[in-house]
Amino acid sequence: DDWDPFQGVDGDEIRLGQSLPESGPAAAFGAIAPGMQAYFDYLNENDPIVEGKNVVVVARDDGYEAGRAVANVEEMIDTEDIFAFVHLIGTAVNAAVRPITADNCIPHLFNSTGFPLWGDPANYPWNTGNILNYVTETQIWCQAITDEFGEGATVAALIQNSDFGKTYQDALNNDPACAGIDIVEEQLHDQAADSITNEMTTLISSGADVFLAGTTGAFCPQSVGAVAQSEWRPRFYMSYTCNNLASFFTPVQDAAGALAADGAGVRMTNINKLCGDPKWADDPAIQEVEMVLDEYLGVTCADGSYSTGVLFAHLVETVLRDAAAMPGGLNRVNLMSAAWTLDTADPLLMGGTQKTDGVNDAYIQEAAVIQEVVVVDGALGYTDVSDIIDLE
Incomplete structure (x- = not known):
């Protein structure tokens, strides 16, 4: 098929793919996907990334197994009209998936693993890391x-x-x-x-x-x-x-x-403020997380890793908005440009700024x-x- 930079955003949705462990020894991370979707539901209703387009997270369980993640990603590429993959969890999972996203020139953003090899824009321009190395x-x-x-x-x-x-x-x-x-x-x-x-x-x-x-x-x-x-x-x-x-x-x-x-x-x-930690009870950013989880998912921070999903969704929101503001609007090329020239401050982080500068500074979280x-x-x-x- 012909590659389309607007695939997954050419209709009334912005379609994001995620493979993560909803079962197995790392199943606690499975709540991240619904947490992300809850935040996007909040944005869709109150402050859309692009007017008339809702952000949708398509998630599949991989049990923290690379082989299952590969099958998930291949299936989602074939059938789910995915614009970009975001926040896949696990070093082995991301390493196995990266050649597939690279071959298909599909953004594969913010690997949720601190493996040191993710910051490699020269060889893997479609893939970025996220969390502390x-x-x-x-x-x-x-x-x-x-x-x-x-x-x-x-x-x-x-x-x-x-x-x-x-x-x-x-x-x-x-x-x-x-x-x-x-x-x-x-x-x-x-x-x-x-x-x-x-x-x-x-x-x-x-x-x-x-x-x-x-x-x-x-x-x-x-x-x-x-x-x-x-x-x-x-x-x-x-x-x-x-x-x-x-x-x-x-x-x-x-x-x-x-x-x-x-x-x-x-x-x-x-690196981040933890929802549920009493010391942040009066923090406006944490209060927003609690509100989003309550109103859009009916859960609290005490129910699991949902709040991490909101944190991760913040970063996706930033690059989606940055890309949408570029000439040509929201497409895969602009999304990667935004990811490699990131300069934002997230109130959920204790250290403030998240920056990248291509090959000069490929790591996002360094505080x-x-x-x-x-x-x-x-x-x-x-x-x-x-x-x-x-x-x-």
């Missing part, structure tokens, strides 16, 4: 560990056995920022495992100063529970992919609270705050343990 995150951990414990701090690391997890592993072992730490135990776990009990038993027995959890999904709360049930009280850093309190900490709230009380609270390198999970008056929240660390 996992190498950057690891460098922030290592600097904080060295600052607190000095050279030779002992570290035990749980690593998901995938390209995602191995990015943490490689940075911990080889990045100059991590040269001052001593990794005394590493345990890899299968991303489809039922549990990580054996791995955690080995890590706990190390008695290391620091525990790093380079994993995601169900394994985050499992690691919290395992440490809390032991006598080990390390400094605890976790992948920020698990920063949604409702999804990953509500099931282990007592354990998380106990660790915080014992000086071993779970720390994360966060973060180290925060610790706390339980105050029975409510989960975060407390800052650093200032904003801005690497932009």
Whole structure:
């Protein structure tokens, strides 16, 4: 078929495709798609991107499996009149899908993974990353560990056995920022495992100063529970992919609270304000998220990762509006131009601006705050343990 830059926006809809885990160990991320659609429903009704066109998110479950994601994307390209793919979740998923979107010259925006290879406009002009680079995150951990414990701090690391997890592993072992730490135990776990009990038993027995959890999904709360049930009280850093309190900490709230009380609270390198965290209760941007979820989906931030969907939809809204304002209007070429020349401030981010500049600066999120999970008056929240660390 002839390629059409206006495909998926030439009627009365702006059709976006998404493949994400609605089942399996990463199923907590499945609520992101309806959260995105809720925000677009709000815009469609109150402030359309383009008059007369409604934004529609077409989502498919891939169970966090690359093969299923490929089938989903191929099927959506063939049958769903997709304008662009947005916020696919998982390193292996995006790596498998990227050649297909590249061959079809379809925008594939804002991979929801911090894998360092997404910022590659020279070779993959149709694809952009979104969230904080996992190498950057690891460098922030290592600097904080060295600052607190000095050279030779002992570290035990749980690593998901995938390209995602191995990015943490490689940075911990080889990045100059991590040269001052001593990794005394590493345990890899299968991303489809039922549990990580054996791995955690080995890590706990190390008695290391620091525990790093380079994993995601169900394994985050499992690691919290395992440490809390032991006598080990390390400094605890976790992948920020698990920063949604409702999804990953509500099931282990007592354990998380106990660790915080014992000086071993779970720390994360966060980029965004978390809906449901009491400290943002009066924040206008968070209040808008709560309103959108309530009115358009009938849920609250406590019900899961829906609020992350609203956050992700903000970024899509920005590039859609920027593209629509360009000569020629909203089309695939303008959308990519907008994505590679991004300069926006999202009130849901703690660090403010989101910028790209093609090959000169291909990474969107480069500001973060180290925060610790706390339980105050029975409510989960975060407390800052650093200032904003801005690497932009």
